[in-house]
Amino acid sequence: MRVVEMAACGGPEVLVAATRPVPEPAPGQLLVRVGAVGVCGHDLLARRGLLAARPGSVLGHEIAGEVVGLGDGTPPGWAGRRVALMQRIPCGTCEWCADGRTTSCRSGPGFYGEDLPGGYAQYVVASPLNAVPLPDHVDLATGAILSCAVGTGRRALRAAEVGAGDVVVVTGAGGGVGVHTVALAHHLGAVVVALTGSPGKVDALRALGADRVLARADVREVRAALAELGRPRGADAAVEITGGPTFTTALRALAPRGRLALVGNTEPATLPLDPGLTIVKELRVHGSAHADRDDLAAVVDLVAAGAVAPVATVRRPLAEAAAAHADLEARAVTGRTVLLP
Structure with missing residues (x-):
């Protein structure tokens, strides 16, 4: 072969x-x-x-x-x-x-x-x-x-306990896992703030259901967007797909008791976790691995029904x-x- x-x-x-x-x-x-x-x-x-x-x-x-x-x-x-x-x-x-x-x-x-x-x-x-x-x-x-690009996002959203009405930040939103995490979060009824390093991907992310799309944004810009969405203290959850380049921004964008699901690390290295911020805000950081067979079966059903494209x-x-x-x-x-x- x-x-x-x-x-x-x-x-x-x-x-x-x-x-x-x-x-x-x-x-x-x-x-x-x-x-x-x-x-x-x-x-x-x-x-x-x-x-x-x-x-x-x-x-x-x-x-x-x-x-x-x-x-x-x-x-x-x-x-x-x-x-x-x-x-x-x-x-x-x-x-x-x-x-x-x-x-x-x-x-x-x-x-x-x-x-x-x-x-x-x-x-x-x-x-x-x-x-x-x-x-x-x-x-x-x-x-x-379906398993990696879509199922991974589904698993991460579940790990971050994202549901209808939650405000969720998705980093690396223009990539394969990112675009589908945005679409899935929108399907769940969440309000989505999508972060991308590529300005040319903004319109595509809006079409997938992102309520705000920020290109190459720092934490101040992310917090300002969250305030406009009625979350001046931060987001309910974040799905961190990029890792090192955006981890600190995603963590600081969370509201007290916010949940972060860490899915990817595009530049393998030790990530700087701010212990004071994590303790004072009582933040929860979850690792989230690849999809399992149950995740894949659920995604197949969603796609077959036309709920996610x-x-x-x-x-x-x-x-x-x-x-x-x-x-x-x-x-x-x-x-x-x-x-x-």
Whole structure:
């Protein structure tokens, strides 16, 4: 099969075409022909050598496709199904899985692109534990981004306990996770203040439901916008997608007893948490990981019902993976780019 692999750690040019054998599904597994794979900021960090991926890795954890093979003992009803995949294949039997915390499982095959070959390829292995059937009217390019780009935001909004009438700040709002977090928060009935580093993305974020969009704003500008929305003491919640560049702004934008869900850190480093501010305001800071299968199933239902419309902005052939990475690094994409093997 055709793949794009990391020849080394470095810039987009290290992503090169290669061929590999089609993987064999183990007992209980699925063989999925990849119809589309999303390009995520996580992929950029992995390519630079900042995560667990190493030279020779095949990246890509946002995957949708069709089940074309079954390992021994796999329920036959999966054959021929169109599926969206969760980023991690859990084991299903450890204490974490038994407690429903599959994002913490480290006993299964693991995370695509790091522990096992990912979706920058024509085929991947999967499992009923990380696959969710896609309705026929949801195309595979949309299905590919549901777990990471949409499900991650849903999980973070739940961690921050965002509901109707809450005012929520979303940082990194122009990226793949950000635009969908804005859309989901709007769907929940929240008032959304979207922060972006790209002025060219302001109109798109307003169209997705943001009540205020601020480009390259400092904390004073964010607090002023919150005051205009009737929250002079700050927001009820924040979803922090960027990490280092905006963490302090998001934390200081919170009202007393505000909740912050930390989803991403685009510049891996230690974040400066102000203990005095956190104590006096009684703030709550939650880490929020990738979506689990329940999150993915819920997002599939929302999209199938038309409640949320995912933004797969750019579609490219697999051979253009390096160009897709370059565009993402240049902040030239609103939403998600998907590659079509």
